[in-house]
Amino acid sequence: MTTLLRNCWYVALPGKDLKPGKMVHKKMLGEPVLVGRHEDGEVFAMRNICPHRGIPLQYGWMEGKDVCCCYHGWKFSSEDGHCREIPSLTEYDDLDISRIRVPTYPCREVQGNIWVYFAEDSKKELDPTTIPPVPTIPDFGKVSPGISETIDFACHIDHAIIGLMDPAHGPYVHSSWWWRSGPRKFRVKEKQYEPVPLGFRLVPYEMPVSARPYKILGNKVSIEIVFELPSVRTEILRGDRYSACLLTTITPIDETQCIAFQSIYWTIPWMGLFKPLLSLLTRKFLAQDRDVVIQQQEGLAYDPPLMLIDDADTQAKWYFRLKQEYQKAQAENRPFQNPVEPRILRWRS
Ligand code: FES
Known part of the structure; x- marks a missing residue:
């Protein structure tokens, strides 16, 4: 058997299994992945590990388009993974929280399935122009599966x-x-x-x-x-x-x-x-x-x-x-x- 292919799209789950405002955790290509859906229907995927002390983010919750960690409440943008808030910081701290980031994955919902893209190194920020289109069935438009x-x-x-x-x-x-x-x-x-x-x-x-x-x-x-x-x-x-x-x-x-x-x-x-x-x-x-x-x-x-x-x-x-x-x-x-x-x-x- 040969190695797992990267630089590819893989299905994470059927779209019907992820309701608005919910998150599910998956192991894909050996990596812990958190897949979620915003209230507006858009989907996202990010590494399911908090960069602070490593607890899976699945135990946290969503606040608008952010994901909050259950352990110390750090808040991360689900769109680019950047840290947006650390509740314990005071005005005397000079930590640049924008440098703290949870890796995110390109994620799309196409013809009723939620696809996640695995680049060569999923911890690096990706140039969006290098991502190929999601596999799509010709002739079936935007239909969802029966x-x-x-x-x-x-x-x-x-x-x-x-x-x-x-x-x-x-x-x-x-x-x-x-x-x-x-x-x-x-x-x-x-x-x-x-x-x-x-x-x-x-x-x-x-x-x-x-x-x-x-x-x-x-x-x-x-x-x-x-x-x-x-x-x-x-x-x-x-x-x-x-x-x-x-x-x-x-x-x-x-x-x-x-x-x-x-x-x-x-x-x-x-x-x-x-x-x-x-x-x-x-x-x-x-x-x-x-x-x-x-x-x-x-x-x-x-x-x-x-x-x-x-x-x-x-x-x-x-x-x-x-x-x-x-x-x-x-x-x-x-x-x-x-x-x-x-x-x-x-x-x-
Ligand atoms: S482990 Fe996530 S905020 Fe501390």
């Missing part, structure tokens, strides 16, 4: 990601009565892939007429699947009547755990009626992936050599090459050069 589910994975993010893009595990891991049941009927799949700026995509193709569940989107339905670094997978179904999208992103908690966020968007007006059922199925589907990863950890504890084969594991190979190039380009201060070439992949599933 469904958001979150699930913990007890593994390094690399295992969760290559599990996510693995086309051969479906018939074994996702064999439920409501999804796939009975004897496994394998067919040869042949799909065209090509590079995109930070990853690769399954070139859109029209779904076969036999793919009945997709008919609710119209008669002609195409599918496009895109993966981009660090861990963003979008599966977009475009029909001649409606569209739907499944967004899956994975955020490292640390080197040994990560968390997957799945959001489902649609333009079907009556789809809200099926939300409870869809939520249940999404949770079950994610739990199947989580459970197999827990079993996998029992074997990985012995640090066995692992294999990636052609073509079923080619996407996993691309992921590791993309990640390596991303880090190399940054270390050499040069533009990223996508190592993926257009290619047809074939496998049986």
Whole structure:
């Protein structure tokens, strides 16, 4: 497994889980992060450690756009992290409190998810012009997802990601009565892939007429699947009547755990009626992936050599090459050069 990618946006939590005037604490990439929402709806993120004596700021409270520490009441701007007040100081003290700062993280709410940006060194103040745009699903504007589910994975993010893009595990891991049941009927799949700026995509193709569940989107339905670094997978179904999208992103908690966020968007007006059922199925589907990863950890504890084969594991190979190039380009201060070439992949599933 390789190191955690920085200079990237990661989802911290679904926007619906953070009400105005509230704060939540998270561990992301091994760092303690406090994410909050002002009364006006804007979100912010800062290091969850008071620079005075180290207590987590989560135990404090918000006062307007400031965060106050519970221990001695120091007050910090949630926008730039600078200290704005130390209640114990008197007129005889000449401490320049503006030099005291809690590191802040760029934080944005986009299409219903709250994203936090991790620079190379999150303790340094960032030049905002160097921050890339937040990953956004094309064609879906400012919509929020109809469904958001979150699930913990007890593994390094690399295992969760290559599990996510693995086309051969479906018939074994996702064999439920409501999804796939009975004897496994394998067919040869042949799909065209090509590079995109930070990853690769399954070139859109029209779904076969036999793919009945997709008919609710119209008669002609195409599918496009895109993966981009660090861990963003979008599966977009475009029909001649409606569209739907499944967004899956994975955020490292640390080197040994990560968390997957799945959001489902649609333009079907009556789809809200099926939300409870869809939520249940999404949770079950994610739990199947989580459970197999827990079993996998029992074997990985012995640090066995692992294999990636052609073509079923080619996407996993691309992921590791993309990640390596991303880090190399940054270390050499040069533009990223996508190592993926257009290619047809074939496998049986
Ligand atoms: S530890 Fe936070 S104000 Fe003292």
